[in-house]
Amino acid sequence: xxxxxxxxxxxxxxxxxxxxxxxxxxxxxxxxxxxxxxxxxxxxxxxxxxxxxxxxxxxxxxxxxxxxxxxxxxxxxxxxxxxxxxxxxxxxxxxxxxxxxxxxxxxxxxxxxxxxxxxxxxxxxxxxxxxxxxxxxxxxxxxxxxxxxxxxxxxxxxxxxxxxxxxxxxxxxxxxxxxxxxxxxxxxxxxxxxxxxxxxxxxxxxxxxxxxxxxxxxxxxxxxxxxxxxxxxxxxxxxxxxxxxxxx
Numbered sequence: 567x568x569x570x571x572x573x574x575x576x577x578x579x580x581x582x583x584x585x586x587x588x589x590x591x592x593x594x595x596x597x598x599x600x601x602x603x604x605x606x607x608x609x610x611x612x613x614x615x616x617x618x619x620x621x622x623x624x625x626x627x628x629x630x631x632x633x634x635x636x637x638x639x640x641x642x643x644x645x646x647x648x649x650x651x652x653x654x655x656x657x658x659x660x661x662x663x664x665x666x667x668x669x670x671x672x673x674x675x676x677x678x679x680x681x682x683x684x685x686x687x688x689x690x691x692x693x694x695x696x697x698x699x700x701x702x703x704x705x706x707x708x709x710x711x712x713x714x715x716x717x718x719x720x721x722x723x724x725x726x727x728x729x730x731x732x733x734x735x736x737x738x739x740x741x742x743x744x745x746x747x748x749x750x751x752x753x754x755x756x757x758x759x760x761x762x763x764x765x766x767x768x769x770x771x772x773x774x775x776x777x778x779x780x781x782x783x784x785x786x787x788x789x790x791x792x793x794x795x796x797x798x799x800x801x802x803x804x805x806x807x808x809x810x811x812x813x814x
Contacts, residue, residue, distance in 0.1 A: 581658055584743040591743055593631075594654060594661040595621030600647055609641045633659025636704045655698075656706035657747065666739075674810035675736040675763050676710045682808055683713055683732070686801040691731055692718040699733070700724040701755045707748065710736045710763075713797070727755040731797035738765040745771075754779045759796045763808050770805045 601618040623632040639656045642648040653664040684693045692714040711734035735744040753776035762771040768789045775782035792802045
């Protein structure tokens with residue numbers, strides 16, 4: 567069965583509203599030692615006008631949270647302040663951390679989705695998982711699965727929106743974040759097709775026709791349905807092939 571929702575589908579919450587305790591997501595907090603390192607390494611572009619309050623880096627004048635630039639974000643990794651084990655994204659200048667480990671069901675869905683899309687696109691596209699994408703306005707999300715034009719060898723740098731054929735997020739606890747914040751930034755950047763593999767309802771949400779900061783089209787495909795990606799219209803992807811085996 568396919569459910570077609572009223573268009574346009576527009577997110578109504580804000581980034582911070584999506585970061586609920588149950589989402590497993592939170593704005594990255596900083597220790598005093600980390601803050602000192604940020605300053606001593608010259609990472610913060612607003613050095614001298616910032617202070618650390620309850621783990622949040624604030625502008626001394628406005629007390630607004632510091633908005634990290636992409637260069638600052640990269641430097642955090644290069645200086646190993648953000649360790650390789652941390653799962654983070656740069657969203658609207660805020661560093662978002664995934665506080666809980668990836669569940670087995672989530673991991674299996676990512677693997678199955680990547681394998682299924684590789685089979686569907688064949689050698690006409692590159693399928694990658696857990697890799698960042700370089701969006702406008704300093705955004706650097708890390709989709710669960712991304713389908714790119716050409717091959718991975720074509721991208722010595724982080725891919726950009728014009729390189730993307732399809733983005734996929736696998737979602738359970740992060741469903742609000744993926745439906746709202748993620749859908750908004752992907753639509754803003756003109757990503758033609760965005761899928762959410764919904765582990766809660768064992769369904770696939772297909773977002774298409776980005777206009778401004780929203781997708782005009784949203785269709786929900788149940789587990790028994792199939793869908794053809796826009797960039798591979800002659801291929802049929804079974805929703806069941808994206809999902810882990812249901813737990814008894």
